[in-house]
Amino acid sequence: MGGTRRVPNDPRRRERILDAALDVIAANGVHRTTHRRIAERAGVPLGSLTYYFGGLDELLEQAFARLSEHMSQWYQAALDGARDQDEACEAVADLICGQEYVSSRETVLIIEMYSYAQHSPGVAALGRQWLLRSRNSLSAHFSEPACRAIDALIEGWPIHRAFDEGPPDRATVLAAVRAIARHVR
Amino acid sequence: MGGTRRVPNDPRRRERILDAALDVIAANGVHRTTHRRIAERAGVPLGSLTYYFGGLDELLEQAFARLSEHMSQWYQAALDGARDQDEACEAVADLICGQEYVSSRETVLIIEMYSYAQHSPGVAALGRQWLLRSRNSLSAHFSEPACRAIDALIEGWPIHRAFDEGPPDRATVLAAVRAIARHVR
Amino acid sequence: MGGTRRVPNDPRRRERILDAALDVIAANGVHRTTHRRIAERAGVPLGSLTYYFGGLDELLEQAFARLSEHMSQWYQAALDGARDQDEACEAVADLICGQEYVSSRETVLIIEMYSYAQHSPGVAALGRQWLLRSRNSLSAHFSEPACRAIDALIEGWPIHRAFDEGPPDRATVLAAVRAIARHVR
Amino acid sequence: MGGTRRVPNDPRRRERILDAALDVIAANGVHRTTHRRIAERAGVPLGSLTYYFGGLDELLEQAFARLSEHMSQWYQAALDGARDQDEACEAVADLICGQEYVSSRETVLIIEMYSYAQHSPGVAALGRQWLLRSRNSLSAHFSEPACRAIDALIEGWPIHRAFDEGPPDRATVLAAVRAIARHVR
DNA sequence: AATGAATGAGATTTCATTCAT
DNA sequence: GATGAATGAAATCTCATTCAT
Numbered sequence: 001m002g003g004t005r006r007v008p009n010d011p012r013r014r015e016r017i018l019d020a021a022l023d024v025i026a027a028n029g030v031h032r033t034t035h036r037r038i039a040e041r042a043g044v045p046l047g048s049l050t051y052y053f054g055g056l057d058e059l060l061e062q063a064f065a066r067l068s069e070h071m072s073q074w075y076q077a078a079l080d081g082a083r084d085q086d087e088a089c090e091a092v093a094d095l096i097c098g099q100e101y102v103s104s105r106e107t108v109l110i111i112e113m114y115s116y117a118q119h120s121p122g123v124a125a126l127g128r129q130w131l132l133r134s135r136n137s138l139s140a141h142f143s144e145p146a147c148r149a150i151d152a153l154i155e156g157w158p159i160h161r162a163f164d165e166g167p168p169d170r171a172t173v174l175a176a177v178r179a180i181a182r183h184v185r
Numbered sequence: 186m187g188g189t190r191r192v193p194n195d196p197r198r199r200e201r202i203l204d205a206a207l208d209v210i211a212a213n214g215v216h217r218t219t220h221r222r223i224a225e226r227a228g229v230p231l232g233s234l235t236y237y238f239g240g241l242d243e244l245l246e247q248a249f250a251r252l253s254e255h256m257s258q259w260y261q262a263a264l265d266g267a268r269d270q271d272e273a274c275e276a277v278a279d280l281i282c283g284q285e286y287v288s289s290r291e292t293v294l295i296i297e298m299y300s301y302a303q304h305s306p307g308v309a310a311l312g313r314q315w316l317l318r319s320r321n322s323l324s325a326h327f328s329e330p331a332c333r334a335i336d337a338l339i340e341g342w343p344i345h346r347a348f349d350e351g352p353p354d355r356a357t358v359l360a361a362v363r364a365i366a367r368h369v370r
Numbered sequence: 371m372g373g374t375r376r377v378p379n380d381p382r383r384r385e386r387i388l389d390a391a392l393d394v395i396a397a398n399g400v401h402r403t404t405h406r407r408i409a410e411r412a413g414v415p416l417g418s419l420t421y422y423f424g425g426l427d428e429l430l431e432q433a434f435a436r437l438s439e440h441m442s443q444w445y446q447a448a449l450d451g452a453r454d455q456d457e458a459c460e461a462v463a464d465l466i467c468g469q470e471y472v473s474s475r476e477t478v479l480i481i482e483m484y485s486y487a488q489h490s491p492g493v494a495a496l497g498r499q500w501l502l503r504s505r506n507s508l509s510a511h512f513s514e515p516a517c518r519a520i521d522a523l524i525e526g527w528p529i530h531r532a533f534d535e536g537p538p539d540r541a542t543v544l545a546a547v548r549a550i551a552r553h554v555r
Numbered sequence: 556m557g558g559t560r561r562v563p564n565d566p567r568r569r570e571r572i573l574d575a576a577l578d579v580i581a582a583n584g585v586h587r588t589t590h591r592r593i594a595e596r597a598g599v600p601l602g603s604l605t606y607y608f609g610g611l612d613e614l615l616e617q618a619f620a621r622l623s624e625h626m627s628q629w630y631q632a633a634l635d636g637a638r639d640q641d642e643a644c645e646a647v648a649d650l651i652c653g654q655e656y657v658s659s660r661e662t663v664l665i666i667e668m669y670s671y672a673q674h675s676p677g678v679a680a681l682g683r684q685w686l687l688r689s690r691n692s693l694s695a696h697f698s699e700p701a702c703r704a705i706d707a708l709i710e711g712w713p714i715h716r717a718f719d720e721g722p723p724d725r726a727t728v729l730a731a732v733r734a735i736a737r738h739v740r
Numbered sequence: 741a742a743t744g745a746a747t748g749a750g751a752t753t754t755c756a757t758t759c760a761t
Numbered sequence: 762g763a764t765g766a767a768t769g770a771a772a773t774c775t776c777a778t779t780c781a782t
Contacts, residue, residue, distance in 0.1 A: 009760080009766070029304040031216035034751060047768045050753060108303050114344055115300035118293050119214040127348045148345070148353065149361035153334070156341025159299055160333070163312040168333065172369065176334035179368035184360045220777060232743040235778065380746090399674040401586035404772065417747045420774055478673050484714055485670035488663050489584040497718040518715070518723065519731035523704070526711025529669055530703070533682040538703065542739065546704035549738035554730045590756060602764040605757065747779080754772070761764085 014052055017042045021063040026105045030060065030116050061122040064113045068130045071106065079137040088141035089181055092150060093174040096157045097167050107158045143185040150180055199237055202227045206248040211290045215245065215301050246307040249298045253315045256291070264322040273326035274366055277335060278359040281342045282352050292343045328370040335365055384422055387412045391433040396475045400430065400486050431492040434483045438500045441476065449507040458511035459551055462520060463544040466527045467537050477528045513555040520550055569607055572597045576618040581660045585615065585671050616677040619668045623685045626661070634692040643696035644736055647705060648729040651712045652722050662713045698740040705735055 010016075020042030024033050035056060039046045053059040078095055082088035117123040131151070138147040153176060157168055205227030209218050220241060224231045238244040263280055267273035302308040316336070323332040338361060342353055380386075390412030394403050405426060409416045423429040448465055452458035487493040501521070508517040523546060527538055575597030579588050590611060594601045608614040633650055637643035672678040686706070693702040708731060712723055 013767095029216075029300065030214075031218075031301075032304070033216075035753090036751075045768055047753095047755090047770090051767065056752070111296070111300050111303060114347065115214065115296050116216075118296060118347060119217070124348065131345065131348050145354070145357040145360065148357055149338070149364075152341035152345060152361075153337050154341070155344045156337035156339070159340045160316065160337060162299065162303060163309065163316050168337075169330070172330040172333055175330065175369045176337075176365050179364040180361050183364035183368065184357065219775080221775090230743050232745095232780095236742060241777065383746095399585075399670065401584075401588075401671075402674070403586075405774085406772075415747055417749090417775095421746065426773070481666070481669050481673060484717065485584065485666050486586075488666060488717060489587070494718065501715065501718050515724070515727040515730065518727060519708070519734075522708050522711035522715060522731075524711065525714045526707035526709065529710045530686065530707060532669065532673060533679065533686050539700070542700040542703055545700065545739045546707075546735050549704075549734040550731050553734035553738065554727065589754080591754090600764050602759095602766090606763060611756070743780100743782085745779105745781095747776105749776095749778105751775070752773085755768105755770090757770105758766105758768080759764100760766090 013042075013044060013048065015066075017044060017049060017052060017059070018063045018066045021059055022067060022109055025060075025063070025112050026108045030112050033060070057120065057122075060116060061120060061126070064116065064123050065126055067106075067109055067113060068126050071110070072130055072133045075134060076137045079141065082141060085141050085181055086178075088138075089174060089177045092138075092154065092177045093170055096154060096173050097170045107162055110158065111162065142181055146180050146184045149184050150177060153177065153180070198227075198229060198233065200251075202229060202234060202237060202244070203248045203251045206244055207252060207294055210245075210248070210297050211293045215297050218245070242305065242307075245301065246305060246311075249301065249308050250311055252291075252294055252298060253311050256295070257315055257318045260319060261322045264326065267326060270326050270366055271363075273323075274359060274362045277323075277339065277362045278355055281339060281358050282355045292347055295343065296347065327366055331365050331369045334369050335362060338362065338365070383412075383414060383418065385436075387414060387419060387422060387429070388433045388436045391429055392437060392479055395430075395433070395482050396478045400482050403430070427490065427492075430486060431490060431496070434486065434493050435496055437476075437479055437483060438496050441480070442500055442503045445504060446507045449511065452511060455511050455551055456548075458508075459544060459547045462508075462524065462547045463540055466524060466543050467540045477532055480528065481532065512551055516550050516554045519554050520547060523547065523550070568597075568599060568603065570621075572599060572604060572607060572614070573618045573621045575599075576614055577622060577664055580615075580618070580667050581663045585667050588615070612675065612677075615671065616675060616681075619671065619678050620681055622661075622664055622668060623681050626665070627685055627688045630689060631692045634696065637696060640696050640736055641733075643693075644729060644732045647693075647709065647732045648725055651709060651728050652725045662717055665713065666717065697736055701735050701739045704739050705732060708732065708735070 017038065021033070021038045024037045024041055028037065033056075035046060035049050038059070039049055042048075049059065053062065075095065078091045079088060082091045113123065114127065117127045134151055134154070135147050138150055142150060153173075157173065161167060202223065206218070206223045209222045209226050213222065218241075220231060220234050223244070224234055234244065238247065260280065263276045264273060267276045298308065299312065302312045319336055319339070320332045323335055327335060338358075342358065346352060387408065391403070391408045394407045394411055398407065403426075405416060405419050408429070409419055412418075419429065423432065445465065448461045449458060452461045483493065484497065487497045504521055504524070505517050508520055512520060523543075527543065531537060572593065576588070576593045579592045579596050583592065588611075590601060590604050593614070594604055604614065608617065630650065633646045634643060637646045668678060669682065672682045689706055689709070690702045693705055697705060708728075712728065716722060
């Protein structure tokens with residue numbers, strides 16, 4: 001319309017808010033996650049949140065979308081590097097045991113996402129999408145049924161980490177993945 | 186004065202409230218679970234919630250305690266009936282696939298409990314206890330590492346059910362459990 | 371349920387709030403009528419308003435219901451006292467010119483109610499009801515068409531009062547009412 | 556520098572904004588009329604509202620000024636066409652009953668204007684001016700007291716239309732106007 | 741022993757207005 | 762001349778919790 005092109009003063013603010021939301025969720029849980037806490041964490045004024053997002057639900061949905069995007073990429077990168085089934089088994093064991101994939105923060109967030117998804121159609125759709133991408137990454141190396149079983153391990157073991165003391169024993173994890181890879185078809 | 190013993194006029198009210206709380210959590214998630222909704226669901230006056238329970242956190246903790254008690258018993262009963270490892274594998278497959286163990290309501294509640302546990306020391310303790318009892322039930326039939334792997338399957342597969350369409354294929358589940366039982370030690 | 375009978379601490383609080391709401395509307399208009407202003411005017415805590423009323427719309431609707439109830443009674447009382455058509459004409463003139471019926475406060479409130487009714491089905495229903503009761507009171511003394519015309523005068527003249535300086539000239543009003551009473555049938 | 560004359564690149568924008576404001580008021584009421592809704596309706600950027608108008612109050616006042624200007628002209632045109640008192644009575648009846656004068660939109664807006672005028676000196680002045688112009692148009696055909704009574708009818712009857720089902724019966728309206736014209740002096 | 745009326749703290753959300761560009 | 766990103770103030774509303782009875 002002939003006017004000056006308006007550009008955001010702070011072009012990464014959206015992302016900063018979403019990351020702050022994930023931090024607050026990790027620290028407090030979705031229940032006890034509030035606009036105020038997110039705004040404080042992100043260092044932006046309260047009004048900013050509702051300027052960028054239609055409401056808390058929408059904000060959380062986009063934050064979880066960001067989380068699942070990051071996780072899926074990580075996941076895929078780990079499996080794409082494997083040249084045969086045995087390396088793929090090692091990669092899965094690393095995903096389950098490694099500090100990076102499932103740092104405490106990510107474990108917490110994934111479980112919060114599962115929980116929230118049960119009451120949010122939008123986040124449930126994200127969960128389904130994640131599941132499909134995950135199976136797709138696995139399917140390059142394993143039979144269809146093995147993919148499902150290995151995926152269940154990948155979901156289930158981190159939950160134990162949330163209650164157990166340390167990370168799971170890598171040898172055990174690797175043995176379980178291999179047993180499934182070789183004997184489930 | 187003297188010998189008058191006061192008795193509650195509604196002795197099951199505590200339990201009714203806890204079950205109502207679980208219903209509300211299943212329907213709405215822990216976030217969006219409120220005193221008012223629980224009271225309405227239980228058909229009891231609002232004031233009785235704070236009369237019986239010190240606060241919402243305490244109420245939720247006791248509700249999850251009730252849930253995990255029921256689930257553990259179920260779990261144990263299923264495994265106690267097995268006379269050899271093969272029957273134990275069948276029992277685990279039933280737990281994972283069966284409608285009873287993981288009805289939609291229970292799946293939702295378990296995930297809500299995991300999520301809440303991450304921010305509540307009391308519920309985290311319940312989770313640890315559940316884990317130990319679960320492994321204990323399994324250890325009658327499987328090696329220690331196999332127990333951990335099978336337990337991960339038991340936790341992980343229901344999560345898929347929350348996003349997938351139907352229950353998992355029983356043959357696949359059974360094959361995975363057997364593979365672990367036989368080859369992880 | 372066997373408990374003590376609970377009674378409100380302040381049994382007239384509902385009515386006090388509704389009267390305060392009418393005061394605020396009269397002073398500020400429906401736009402600029404807020405929970406805070408009403409609460410301050412009524413001398414009750416803010417939370418009280420949402421305890422007693424589901425929302426501002428509901429509160430305004432009940433306030434206008436209170437207004438129209440009072441006005442209808444006044445109206446009816448004025449006309450019931452008339453023993454013949456001529457006395458009824460005098461009564462109508464009094465309603466239009468009298469300080470009591472249409473004090474500044476009531477004039478303002480009536481117009482605010484008409485205005486709000488256009489965007490609130492509930493208040494529109496109150497308006498219709500008022501109209502019917504008003505015609506009903508008039509119909510004891512005037513022909514059906516005369517009722518409608520006189521009612522239009524009763525609605526229209528106070529609007530002039532809102533803009534004109536003083537009250538309308540009583541002789542003129544009486545002449546108009548009589549002209550309609552005698553010549554419209 | 557020197558002779559460059561800046562011209563607005565959208566010369567009718569002011570008027571478009573004012574018409575949009577009237578549309579929003581008609582649809583939502585003055586309460587619930589906001590900058591954002593007006594801008595959206597007018598299809599102009601939000602910032603242009605505060606660029607063209609000092610604030611929402613000023614914008615509303617000018618919108619109502621536009622409304623009353625249009626209505627007064629209509630009014631006057633209708634009465635100027637009458638050649639004698641009887642034709643003037645017909646013209647008044649047309650104004651009250653006709654679809655054009657008091658379409659639903661205009662009825663709503665007039666009442667909103669009365670309501671707003673009670674809390675805005677500027678709009679109250681517009682109202683007084685309207686009243687005077689209206690009486691002036693009438694005074695060519697009716698006695699001074701008759702003008703006031705007829706004007707009251709013109710204000711009052713549309714209010715009934717806001718609550719009644721259909722438009723008023725034209726014969727009744729005409730009879731009332733004639734009764735006043737002939738018998739009030 | 742039990743309750744529901746009551747409230748204050750804080751949550752979400754709306755919005756007029758400002759201002760850098 | 763014009764804009765839309767940005768924000769602070771305040772609005773509505775929710776709710777855990779208190780407490781007189």
